Amino acid sequence: MSSLAFLLAAIAEIAGCFSFWAWLRMDRSPLWLIPGIASLCLFAWALTLVDSSHAGRAYAAYGGVYIVSAIAWLWLVEGARPDRWDLLGGAICLSGAALILWGPRPA
Incomplete structure (x- = not known):
């Protein structure tokens, strides 16, 4: 579930x-902020679903x-293919995330 x-x-x-980037940097309508704010609220709520005893x-x-x-997102939405350093850095970060969340802890 996490x-x-x-x-x-x-x-x-x-x-x-x-959505904020599009509004401020790409000259899009301020109406882009409405779904953007809703999306950020969804983000905050989703993190409360993570199975962890500490926020x-x-x-x-x-x-x-x-x-x-x-x-x-860089690759799929913006069309910029990640290079080997992007991929290696991402793998290192994901490994660190797994250690933080699922590492053995004293009872």
Whole structure:
């Protein structure tokens, strides 16, 4: 369930932030902000679904998922193919996220 929550959060956050980017940097209508704000609210809600006893740990682990999702957005939405350094950096971040979320902890 946590993986799906992270994926939903990442898509919602990137889409919400992109709406602001489109408005401010691409001269799009301010109406782009309406779905953007709704998307950012969905992002915040989705992170509450992560199976973690501490919010900070969920947020830290989410950082790795966000980085990999942003690289996918770069490729799929913006049409810029990631290079090997993007992919290697994303893999390192995702590995770190897994350690943060699922690493062994004392009971």
